[in-house]
Amino acid sequence: MPVQFITTAGGDRLVVIPEAEYNRMLADLEDRAGAEAVREFNACMAAGDEELMPAEFANRIIDGENKIRVWREFRAMTARDLAEKAEISAGFLSQIEKGERDGSFETIKKIAAALRISVDDLA
Incomplete structure (x- = not known):
C-alpha cells in the first residue's frame, strides 16, 4: 500500500493513503463498534438492565x-x-x-x- 507523508505549514504530519484502504479501515472500525455494542447489550441483558420486546x-x-x-x-x-x-x-x-x-x-x-x-x- 503506497503511503505518503505531508507536513503542513503548522508542523502537523499527515498521512495520505489510497481511498480503498481508507474505506476498508472505516468498515473495520464500524464492525468493531457494532461488535462492542452487541457485547454491551448482552451484558445489560444478563444483568437484567435490558429486555427484548417481541x-x-x-x-x-x-x-x-x-x-x-x-x-x-x-x-x-x-x-x-x-x-x-x-x-x-x-x-x-x-x-x-x-x-x-x-x-x-x-x-x-x-x-x-x-x-x-x-x-x-x-x-
Missing part, C-alpha cells in the same frame, strides 16, 4: 398505539392491576390509554415504575 408489541408502538396500553399488555397486566400499582384510578388510566386525558409527569412516572420501564419508554 415484534408484535413493538410494531403496535411503531404503528402509534398507546404505549402504556401496549406495555401493560406486554406485562400481562389488567388495567385494574396497573392502576392499583400506579396508585391511580382505573378510570383515569383508561382515559390516559384512550388519549382522552394526559397524565401529569408524576402520574406518568408512577405508571412507568409500575410497568418496570423508564419514563423515556413512554415518551
